[in-house]
Amino acid sequence: MAPRQDGWLGRRLAAATLRRWSRAADDAGEADLGLLRRQRSAARALRQRLDRLIHVADARLALPVIGNxxxxxxxxxxxxxxxxxxxxxxxxxxISSVVSQSRLGSEVALFHDCAFSEIALRQLRNTREQDIAAFGLRLDVFRFDGSYLSLAVDLPDEACAGLKRKHLLRLETIVEMEKPLEIFARLNIRHGPNTEQIVRELPLNEENTVVEFDLAYTRLNEKRVDRMWVDLIFEGPEMNQVILRDLTFSRSPRAEF
Incomplete structure (x- = not known):
């Protein structure tokens, strides 16, 4: 573990070092040439390290914050x-040559019925200035001989707690693709032996894509909800690359009139 340098003593030493180099810069015009030569060598060595620190800091601080x-x-x-x-x-x-039901992390799984998989999934670091999410997901599909391809996202228990038919569930994502395709979002809510499903097509004409699922149109048994997940279904995915830069969910009660 690197030693802490932001304590009281570290700040005092940094201030003293800054004053020293400020004086050397002020006196450089009249300094002894031998001293000036030594100071130049030390300053160059220090500048290399400072430039490296600034480069790394600029790169890291420009990226979206991990865990956001x-x-x-x-x-x-x-x-x-x-x-x-x-x-x-x-x-x-x-994962490359992804077999059906393969998981990437504990919450995301890919499903398909291809006889031979030419599908790859990869987590990537977001680096764009407008990105809020720290990471994205890239889906590469080459030859596709199946009839369906879907990405299942398990929602946590907190999403089920207190779920009512008066709720709206909102899904928001940022999608990039090499060529146009249709993507559908299917909300699945298991309550007892039954599962309610609501399907919405993602409007991909805008970068920030939003769909809402209105639970008022379901026959949800509010007392027996025990699991929720969302399937993102890709229609005609062959020879395409899709990047989900972000994926978020929120729940809110419908306005009462």
């Missing part, structure tokens, strides 16, 4: 969440 759970959401939301894949680094960054 903040994002715009309706003011009346009573629950909001960003899955771990978009928050922090996973132990396994990617």
């Amino acid at each position: 759970q903040s994002f715009p959401r309706p003011a009346e939301s009573d629950w909001a969440w960003r899955p771990e894949l978009w928050c922090g680094p996973l132990p396994v960054k990617g």
Whole structure:
């Protein structure tokens, strides 16, 4: 572990070092040439290290913060969440020749019925200035001989707690793709032996894509809700690359009239 340098003593030493180099810079015009030569060598060595620090700091501070759970959401939301894949680094960054039901992290799984998989999944670090999520997910599909391809995202228990038919569930994502395709979002809510499903097509004409699931149109048994997940279904994914820069969920009660 690197020693702490932001304590009282570290700040005093840094201030003293800054004063020393300030005096040397002020006196450089009249300093002894031997002393000036030594100071120049020391200053060059110091500048190399400072330049390296500035370069690394600029790069790291420009990236979205790891673990960030903040994002715009309706003011009346009573629950909001960003899955771990978009928050922090996973132990396994990617999978190639993905077999059906393969998981990337603990919350995301890929399903398909291809006889031979030419599909790859990979977590990537977001670096764009406008990105809020620290990481994104890249899906590469080459030859595709199946009839379906879906990405399942398990929602946490907190999403089920206190869930009512008066709730709206909001999904927001940022999607990039090499060529146009259709993506559908299917909300699945298991309550007892039954599972309610609501399907929405993602409007991909804008960078920030939002869909809402209105639970009023379901026959939800509010007392028996025990699991929720969302399937992102990709239609005609062959020879395409899709990047989900962000994926967030929030829940809010419908306005009463």
